Amino acid sequence: MVFKNKIKSSVIVIEEFGTSLGVSKNTLVIKKRGKIAKKLPLSHIEKIIIQAKGVSISSNLIYALQKRKISIEFVDYKYNPYAMIYGIELSYPKIAIKQLEIVNSEKRIEFAREFVKAKIVNQRNYLKIMSKYHKNLEENIIKIDKIKSKIKNANKIDELMGYEGSIANIYWNGISKILNEEDFKRITKGATDRINTALNYGYAILYNKVQKALIKAGLGINISFLHTFEKKPVLVFDFIEQFRCVAVDKAICFSLKKSDDIDVNNKGMLTREAKRRIVEEVNERLATFYKFNGKKYTLNAIIEFQAFRLRDAILNSIKYKSFIARY
Structure with a gap:
């Protein structure tokens, strides 16, 4: 059961309008309508998928994610990807x-x-x-x-x-x-x-x-x-x-x-x-x-x-x- 829970938490999907994402002490903080809805250690996250409009993401979170090579991916309502935030790597x-x-x-x-x-x-x-x-x-x-x-x-x-x-x-x-x-x-x-x-x-x-x-x-x-x-x-x-x-x-x-x-x-x-x-x-x-x-x-x-x-x-x-x- 622990393994299954780890699988479920590795990909975070944001679907609600107005959600805000921030970071505090190596922990992802998800807020809805200004109130904390969930906290997750960054070490448990593989990627974050944004499937909603009106989502705000703090620059501190982006910085923390890129250090851990965790991507933020944006998809439309059909789940078609249209953008990605990922750390700058050396080009080849x-x-x-x-x-x-x-x-x-x-x-x-x-x-x-x-x-x-x-x-x-x-x-x-x-x-x-x-x-x-x-x-x-x-x-x-x-x-x-x-x-x-x-x-x-x-x-x-x-x-x-x-x-x-x-x-x-x-x-x-x-x-x-x-x-x-x-x-x-x-x-x-x-x-x-x-x-x-x-x-x-x-x-x-x-x-x-x-x-x-x-x-x-x-x-x-x-x-x-x-x-x-x-x-x-x-x-x-x-x-x-x-x-x-x-x-x-x-x-x-x-x-x-x-x-x-x-x-x-x-x-x-x-x-x-x-x-x-x-x-x-x-x-x-x-x-x-x-x-x-x-x-x-x-x-x-x-x-x-x-x-x-x-x-x-x-x-x-x-x-x-x-x-x-x-x-």
Whole structure:
């Protein structure tokens, strides 16, 4: 129970208008309407997420957080990130130059293949585990295996994305069977149903974690190997693929099958209880241990390790090995 409480307190989500955040003796002080609502030791906090307007943050708190490498992240009502406060680190222009060199070379496809391969293998393995309880998943697994075998020979990004898209359709059909929701279709933007909205919310939590890890590793998050270049942190879209299924899909499927707490209101937005449940479940997945490099590490630690592994692969022109969950 102590471990669970630590997980819950590691990510602080501020959702109420007019909340003020300050610091006193290495303790976060949260006030509502001028009165102290909660105090938490900074040592127990991983990050603070602001999902409300009219929130005030003291400069003393910002200073205390940056010394401990704790980020303040801002998200909209759909949990899409739009800003972050994080301590100033030394910039790594050398890495950005190397990233651009790779993007304009034949090595780009090697990095892209690794991200796609890990995503597909993790999806396939999850369906395989769930096939012990849902016998109708075998057809999906066979279809995925047929397409998966073609990935190693893909030499163009469009070809790779085509395989990834085909497998995604098969995978989400498998998820619909697990959830006993025959009409479920994956929607990434503008979703109002509880399954898609819950998944999008969970991915946004993971997105923040991944972006922070890449920034910490000094990578240029606007330089992508797999996705189209935009005025967005597209490297996050690449890197997150290897963790989506393990950190979010499993958490959301488990929660939806376990209880009715995850629901949307009449505007197609998650209820406060649903958000609380998803934050809790995803953070518990991030705190789960997996076999990695011959030992066991939390998924949180693995994400950071993989960010530095990606940096090393870029700087030293060595093969990048994506994360495949081993239980």
